[in-house]
Amino acid sequence: MPNEYDNRLITKLTIAMECFEDFHKNYEDQKIRKKYYLALDDVFDFLENANNDDFHEEYAKQWYQIYYDYNKRNINRREIRIEKLRKSFSYHFLKYILQTEENNSMEEIQSKISKYIVNDTMGEYNANVTLYYKNILEPQQYETFEKMVEFIRRELVRFYTNIIYVEKILAFMHEFNEKGAFPLDLSFLNRYLDTAMSEMILVQTKLFSNANTQKQDNFGFDYLKAFIARNSKDKNVNTLLGGKVREKIKKGKEKCKKLENIRNGMLAHYDVKTVQEGINDVVNLEDLKYMFDLSAELLEMLSLYYFERQSIFNLEMIEIHGFKKVFCQNFLIDNCMSTDLDRYLNLLRRNFIDLKNNDAQECGTGKQKECEK
Numbered sequence: 001m002p003n004e005y006d007n008r009l010i011t012k013l014t015i016a017m018e019c020f021e022d023f024h025k026n027y028e029d030q031k032i033r034k035k036y037y038l039a040l041d042d043v044f045d046f047l048e049n050a051n052n053d054d055f056h057e058e059y060a061k062q063w064y065q066i067y068y069d070y071n072k073r074n075i076n077r078r079e080i081r082i083e084k085l086r087k088s089f090s091y092h093f094l095k096y097i098l099q100t101e102e103n104n105s106m107e108e109i110q111s112k113i114s115k116y117i118v119n120d121t122m123g124e125y126n127a128n129v130t131l132y133y134k135n136i137l138e139p140q141q142y143e144t145f146e147k148m149v150e151f152i153r154r155e156l157v158r159f160y161t162n163i164i165y166v167e168k169i170l171a172f173m174h175e176f177n178e179k180g181a182f183p184l185d186l187s188f189l190n191r192y193l194d195t196a197m198s199e200m201i202l203v204q205t206k207l208f209s210n211a212n213t214q215k216q217d218n219f220g221f222d223y224l225k226a227f228i229a230r231n232s233k234d235k236n237v238n239t240l241l242g243g244k245v246r247e248k249i250k251k252g253k254e255k256c257k258k259l260e261n262i263r264n265g266m267l268a269h270y271d272v273k274t275v276q277e278g279i280n281d282v283v284n285l286e287d288l289k290y291m292f293d294l295s296a297e298l299l300e301m302l303s304l305y306y307f308e309r310q311s312i313f314n315l316e317m318i319e320i321h322g323f324k325k326v327f328c329q330n331f332l333i334d335n336c337m338s339t340d341l342d343r344y345l346n347l348l349r350r351n352f353i354d355l356k357n358n359d360a361q362e363c364g365t366g367k368q369k370e371c372e373k
Helices: 004-025 030-048 058-071 078-098 106-126 139-179 183-207 221-230 237-241 243-267 272-277 285-302 312-321 323-328 340-372
Strands: none
Touching: 004 030, 004 058, 004 078, 004 106, 030 058, 030 078, 030 106, 058 078, 078 106, 078 312, 106 312, 139 183, 139 221, 139 285, 139 323, 139 340, 183 243, 183 285, 221 237, 221 243, 221 285, 237 243, 243 285, 285 323, 312 323
């Protein structure tokens, strides 16, 4: 016989299911969707404060178990947990409603429900994030801001790819410096190192250049920070961002002084004095890796949750891997067993080994002929 907890749960589930019948037939009506979410949240709040032993009837225990299975997972962000619970309960409601019907559109309906739940849940929680760009910037500036941060992200992914390739090439050269290398085998690799290092120096000096907001040039972190301040609905946005952004930009500019000397003397143009006297500044890979990490931190802060709050999937990936790995690194290279460069270097290794063996064989053959004489 149902007890008090069973009756209270079935009452709340009945209300939610009645709302769901309207929801799954009228997807586009935001008021109907909101009414359904409120009814579901009432079910979740009730189950949150209950235990399995509180229920007597098996059907009530089953609904509690559905809730508990998601609730026991280690999900730190509430919106991720709520989105998964809303979808799970909705799918069960849908199965119940369509169980006696001949319906071939189950997957189509389920897909539409999922899309609305994801978008609505993200929108609901985005509104509560103070530093979310749509809560800070004037609406007419959304698109410009999105293009700016996407541009920086693409530059950092290219930068990271160069770092990975340079590391692989340097390790290869170290390997063969000990054994002896054939100069012609390394000529392309040396050319790539020159080009990659030059490109990385140029990227960092641009990202940490002084902004010129009047002429709208010298785009970089300084410019992006000024753009946010100038187009913010809250004129205290710099206070909201805190002093960390300013300090990181300052640190980046200081680190870039050495890079700027190389850029100004040899890359952007040829400085006569530099050509005559040479460059004293030396940049190593560790300097550039440090600049990459600093740039990734700044992009995370100045993108105002644009990347993170695009989807539930992005939120989950950041929870697992962190912002830098998800958005600033090269996913394909990081998850590839063997890159195109690895395969090329392996060809060079085989070429070296074959030539070395051939030399040894020729040497042995020569000695044998001498002995025969």
